Amino acid sequence: NFDLETNKKGNLSIGGADALELADEYKTPLYVIDEMKIRGNYRRLYKAFSKQYDNFNMYYACKANTNLAVMKILEEEGSGIDAVSPGEIYTSLLAGFDPSKILYTGNNVTDEELEFTISSGVRLNIDSISQLKRLSKLSGAEGMEISFRVNPNVGAGHHKHCITGGPLSKFGIMEEEAVEVYKLAQELGFKPVGIHSHIGSGILDPEPFMLAVRSLMDIAGRVHREAGVEFDFIDFGGGIGIPYEPEESKLDIDLFAQKIVDLFKEKLGEYDLGKPTMCIEPGRYIVGDSSYLLTRVNTVKQSYRKFAGVDAGFNTLLRPTMYGSYHHIVVADKPGAEPTQTLDIAGDVCESGDLFARDRPMPDIGEGDLLAILNAGAYSFSMSSQYNSRPRPAEVLVKNGEADVIRERETFADVLAKQNVPVRLLK
Numbered sequence: 001n002f003d004l005e006t007n008k009k010g011n012l013s014i015g016g017a018d019a020l021e022l023a024d025e026y027k028t029p030l031y032v033i034d035e036m037k038i039r040g041n042y043r044r045l046y047k048a049f050s051k052q053y054d055n056f057n058m059y060y061a062c063k064a065n066t067n068l069a070v071m072k073i074l075e076e077e078g079s080g081i082d083a084v085s086p087g088e089i090y091t092s093l094l095a096g097f098d099p100s101k102i103l104y105t106g107n108n109v110t111d112e113e114l115e116f117t118i119s120s121g122v123r124l125n126i127d128s129i130s131q132l133k134r135l136s137k138l139s140g141a142e143g144m145e146i147s148f149r150v151n152p153n154v155g156a157g158h159h160k161h162c163i164t165g166g167p168l169s170k171f172g173i174m175e176e177e178a179v180e181v182y183k184l185a186q187e188l189g190f191k192p193v194g195i196h197s198h199i200g201s202g203i204l205d206p207e208p209f210m211l212a213v214r215s216l217m218d219i220a221g222r223v224h225r226e227a228g229v230e231f232d233f234i235d236f237g238g239g240i241g242i243p244y245e246p247e248e249s250k251l252d253i254d255l256f257a258q259k260i261v262d263l264f265k266e267k268l269g270e271y272d273l274g275k276p277t278m279c280i281e282p283g284r285y286i287v288g289d290s291s292y293l294l295t296r297v298n299t300v301k302q303s304y305r306k307f308a309g310v311d312a313g314f315n316t317l318l319r320p321t322m323y324g325s326y327h328h329i330v331v332a333d334k335p336g337a338e339p340t341q342t343l344d345i346a347g348d349v350c351e352s353g354d355l356f357a358r359d360r361p362m363p364d365i366g367e368g369d370l371l372a373i374l375n376a377g378a379y380s381f382s383m384s385s386q387y388n389s390r391p392r393p394a395e396v397l398v399k400n401g402e403a404d405v406i407r408e409r410e411t412f413a414d415v416l417a418k419q420n421v422p423v424r425l426l427k
């Protein structure tokens, strides 16, 4: 299910490089990113939609992985960017994205952040009436082309924290107020040209997407009819899931795209909406399966339960602790080996919740073995921290067996950077 590659030695191979050699050379924990996986995922998804509808754009949701090299790869592929903070805008500009290809969808945005958006020239997707009104008072905002994030009253996601549509969600403007908000934008002198929704993340079932497309298109239709808005683009956000568990299957992306586009076209006709650009904002689908977290077992311990203790923790990869997410784990010198035991795989953080797996069937594991945690490309390094004063790991990018360090391992000095002890405490 996970397309694992092994080399002649029987070791896990990542982008043509031997995982054991990478770990020896760059030390652990180590994020290893396979460049061609990213490119392949981008191209497959782009093709699936663009062959159904030729006015189509993708905005990579860079919160999934903001490494500059990863961003550069996506810039080369022709992607746009979904940015959610000034820092992400800054990184995107540095990676070479044209401001016109960056859509800023912030939540609870300050005036300073709005000013930064205006001066950087990126497109602005507005999340609240408050934001719209404050924007109208800022210099440089007159006549701006804007869009609105609408809550289409549909939500889905792999965990409740990752559902971003529906009545409990803090995001977007309500369906019922959409027409009024677009009218208000026009009165304030803006040019509303887009509409957006994002219902959640990690969705493997096409059904919620279909509901969201239907809902957003009905809202767009009303806004067009009642406020006379001509849409340049309609953006359905991200959320396409990938299989993390062995028994989950991949979404049939061609069939998925066809269903979505058929409904989109039907609704364009129903409401006479012309031929706006159709956009999506994938994050996980593009980078999720591109990366492995390599971590070494340093302690095997039989307590009330059996533990394999490794040199990474939830400071390195938060998803299992934060969402209870499953990440498949293999032993790097025998990735296909059958399980012989069940055990817990625990990190090195001083909290009991620091577990990569509970009761996981695994082959024999000894101290010194290298483990590879799969699907660590999305929301992995980007959610890492220095908790327990641990420097963050390095990242390497591999292609054709060659590895480049794209982020150096942090040092203790990096952990201490920006701290100051007041003079009065220095004796």
Ligand code: LLP
Pocket (backbone or CB within 6 Å): 061, 063, 064, 082, 105, 162, 164, 198, 200, 201, 202, 203, 237, 238, 239, 240, 241, 281, 282, 283, 284, 285, 319, 378, 379
């Ligand atoms: N667009 C917007 C406005 C978003 O908020 C997100 C994700 C995306 C696009 C991309 O969603 P994706 O295609 O990656 O599902 N930390 C969580 C995921 C949080 C997603 C937040 N927003 C996790 O590790 O599962």
